[in-house]
Amino acid sequence: MIDDLLDRMTLEEQVSLLAGADFWTTVAVERLGIPEIKVTDGPNGARGGGSLVGGVRSACFPAAIGLGASWNPDLVREMGVALAEEAKTKSARVLLAPTVNIHRSGLNGRNFECYSEDPMLTSALAVAYIDGVQSQGIAATIKHFVANDSEVERQTMSSDLDERTLREIYLPPFEAAVKKAGVFAIMSSYNRLNGIWTSEHHWLLTKLLREEWGYDGIVMSDWFGSHTTEASVTGGLDLEMPGPTRDRGEKLVAAVREGRVPAETVKAAARRILLLLERVGAFVDATMEDEKAADRPEHRALIRKLGADGMVLLKNDGILPLDKSALDRIAVLGPNAAEPRVMGGGSAQINAHYKVSPLEGIQNALSGTNRVVHLKACRNNRLTQMIRGDVEVEFFHGRDWSGPVVQRASAEESQFFWLDMPDASLDPRNFSARISTRLRAEETGSHVFGLTNAGFAMLYVDDELLVDGETGWAKGDNFFGLGNTEVRVEKPLEAGRTYDIRVDYRAMSESYEGIEIRAVRFGAEFPTTDAAIAEAVEQARTCDVAILVVGREGEWDTEGLDLPDMRLPGRQEELIEKVAAVNPRTVVVLQTGGPVEMPWLDKVSAVIQAWYPGQEAGNAIADVLFGDAEPGGRLPQTFPQRLTDNAAITGDPKTYPGQDGHVVYAEGLAVGYRHHDADGAKPLFPFGYGLSYTRFEWSAPRASSLDMGKDGVAIEIDVTNTGDRAGAELVQLYVKPKSSRLPRPVKELKAFAKLAIPAGETSTARLSITIRDLAYFDPQARAWIAEPGDYELVIAANAEDIRATLPLRLAEEWREGVSAPPLPAVVS
Incomplete structure (x- = not known):
């Protein structure tokens, strides 16, 4: 059918398929019965079309770093199935997820959206996620391809790295998604790779992805992440998003007519779009229903389980765990205690059904409030606290708020993000909006008012202009780097007024x-x-116990902005130290999208890293605090003692955050635990670390063979729960080469x-490796090579807690060649 359609399509119709129709949908060709399909963000929920804030409600699942901490592919696969069901409620056929970029610096604003610092763990979870989503006829979109590991100048920065580092650290999750999961879609990244935009990188998209790996799905741009007509099409980018087209359409038709782009290249790209439509069943059922909210009990239960497991x-x-019956009075303190921090910011955010x-x-766990004392004590928000309540908006034609009101809308908080216009008659470059709400002051004294805008804005209090968001407007650090830095002005208010x-x-007019x-x-x-x-x-x-719920929130952990450091923002460290000084039974619950420094660690009794666990956040946290659930997570990312212990943070701006448009991955393979193994810098908490509420004993490992053969080697370890409650244990297997022609990590x-x-039972961990797991990539030989000789199998509970080792020998060299030519050198 697809080939028949292609033969019947005009060049103009084929080209029309290669760009979106609008922000979220593809182009239909009604003459031939080719339907449009909708895509939707994102990794932790299916938002649907419309704004990044507000809109139809959706189930909010844990952020990806929490899934990485679960080390649980089976549960992640189950989440993928649920997300596909969510996508269907939004009439979407393509889910723009998962995000599999590697935790390189610890400061990446999207660290929370990614699984791990390790490519093997990331790959296993990505494959499970994709399997779950695509089992329901929804396409997954693995992103961002590739080396998009920072948000600093992300739309122009070039990630400069050698091919070995690229293939061994940053490409494996994408390779696994293609070869093991059969992913239907891939999204190119904003950045350049060695000076060439990834959205038009012929080596990356064509030589490696399609010719070497055999990928037959589509490659789409990140939103506004393509830049050219000829180079992007011939480079291998199929779909320019969002629409309407900027660089395709008539420009691409002319390029084909003039011989600058081969007609067969366009036809091949159009074929891949049609194949996607076929794979998601759009030719069988082209129905595009209204979006709806479906708050399903089974999704609630899964989110709660996922939260605790991570x-x-x-x-x-x-x-x-705390004994509920032994507590008369509990202090629940901190900026995240009463604020449900369920997700990070940027395109991952959704309008959750509810937030606990x-x-x-x-x-809820204590069946009432009479034993709980709560105080916020301090703040941790990066931007001023939004005003919540009834917020009304009026829209006008033109940029001067004149004429009749075109559209009215309401919201629950003072943030608006218009991707599509609320009324089709409004011109996105020639409209104005008037937003009104009321604020009741709870305290007497100077209050801080803040305003940030992409476009121009003025804030008035009782009709008095207070904050000018237009004069001197300049691009800053909000709204993906396209809004100004927040303008703040103080004004005294009276309590009760x-x-x-x-x-x-x-x-803006442009x-x-x-x-x-x-x-x-x-x-x-x-x-x-x-x-x-x-x-x-x-x-x-x-109080009998003080529970401090601290960390960050989605204005810090967000797309478009990296973190300034790894410290807790505001006065949170001071709060922890002062509370711990008066109450030895102090428990810290951390909500962050990555590692933090903990100068207060020795002064508190317990620390739980809760991440951003989705809409059931509070219930999942309580489950772990009171022992109704096991803290099932283990760190997917090394927590260094200090920021400068990270291999990317060298003090040289070339390695981070970048200089003159280039960031150099000078650390090479030394990412995360690989760096700590080689450098000897003791981490605060190692990769894979996590405690349990019970105890385990491990047997000696048993190997199917101590000689690596073509069928690989299987290892078994019996693990017995010797405690009095159920628990979760993680068994890791690392490979350690005894010698090598090329430098290698200590273990991987x-x-x-x-x-x-x-409790009281024994389970068996079954692990297996193949010859490829012994190999490194040799750029000169153009091959993966496993050298003959001695290796060591390291059985560990985490990167530093080694429980046993086994010798392994490979008798003969093994090679697996690659077909792609060498990665092009850096272009300045």
Whole structure:
């Protein structure tokens, strides 16, 4: 059928398939019955079309780093099935996920969206995720291809690295997605690879991906991430997103007519689009229904289970799990206690069905509130606190708020992101909006008002202009780097008084750097005071236990912005130290999208790393705190003692964050635990680390052979739960070469098994490796090579906790050649 359609299509119709129709849909060819399909973000939920904020509600699953911490492919596969079901409620056929970029620096704003620092763990989880999604007839889209490991100048930065590093660290998840999972779609990244945009990188998209790996699916651009007509099409980019087209359409038709782009190249790309439509069943059922919210009990239960399974118990002096019956008074403190921090920011955010805060979860677990004392104590938000309540918006033609109101809308908080216009008659470059709400002051004193906008905006309090978001406007660090840096102004308010807040927004008359983003966010807050912290400390002093829920939130862990450091923002470290000084039973619950420094670690009784665990966050946290669930997670990323212990943070801006448009991956293979093994810098918590509420004993490992053959080697380890409660244990298998012609990491993860073991019972971890697991990539030989000689199989609970070793011998050299030519050198 596909070939018949292609033969009947005009050149113009074939070209029309190679760009989106709008922000979320592809182009239909009605003459031939070729339907449109919708795509949707994202990794932790199916948002559907429309705005990045608000919109139809969806189930919010844990962020990817929490899935990485679960080390549980079976559960991730189950989540993939659920996400496919969610995508169908939004009439979407393509899910723009998973994100599999590697944790390189610890500062990446999208660290939370990615699974791990290790390519093997990332690959295993990506394959499971894709299997789950695509088993339901929904296409997965693995992203971002490739080396998109920072958000600093992400739309222009060149990631410069050698081919061996690329193939051994950054490409394996994509290779596994193609060869093992048969992924239907791949999204190119914003950055350049060795000076060439990945969206038009012929070596990457054609020589490697299609010719060497045999990939037959589509490659789409990240949104506004393609730049050319000829180079992108001939390079191997099939679909320019979003639509309407910028560089294809008539430009591409002319390029074909003039012989600059071969007609067969266009036809092949159009064929891959048609194949995608066929794979997701669009030719059989082209129905595009209205989006709907489907709050399913089974999804709620899965999200809660996933949340607990990814939580990592980093420290426990015996205080956890808490005994509900032995607690008369509990202090639940900190900026994340009553705020449900369920997800990171950027394109991963969705409008969750509901959000359970840790405070609510703890109250639910204790069947009431009479034993719980709560104080926020301090703040950790990067931007001023949004105003929540009834927020009304009026839209106007033109940029001066004149004429009749074209459309009215309402929202629950003071943030708006217009990808598509709320009314089709509105011109995205020639409209204005008036936003109105009210603010009741809870404290008397100076409040901070903040405003950030992509476009221009003015904020008024009781009709008095307070914040000017237009004069001197310049691109800053918000809205994917296309909004200004937040403008802040202080104003005294009186407690109990209600103030009228108005923001007048108008669109820019031109696109900025070719990207169309229209957004505004405003807020107001009373700053943290010494008295607020002192009150929290005093309450903690009188309680049986103090639970501090601290960390970051989606304005820090977000697309478009890297972190400034690995410290807890605001006065949180001070709060932890002061509370721990008066209450020895202090438990810290961390919510971050990656590692943090912990100068306070020795002063607290327990630490749980909870990440961003989705809409059931508070219930999952309470489950772990009170022992209704095992803290099943183990770290998917090394937590260094200090930022400078990271291999990418050298003090040389060329290695991070980049200089003159280039970031050099000078550390090569030394990412995460590989760096710590080689450097000797002791981490705060090693890769794979995590404690349990029970105890385990491991048997000596048994190998099917100590000589590597063509069928590989299988290893078994019996693990017995010697405690009095069920628990989860992780068994890791690393390969350690005894010698090598080329420098190699000390050891590399090649297999793992996550075991759930009832009290008093024994389970068997079954691990296997192949000859390829012994190999490294030799760029000169153009081959993967496993050298003959001696290796060591390292059986470990984490990268530093080695339980046993086994010798392994390879009698003869093994090679597997590659067909792609060498990776092009860096182009300045």
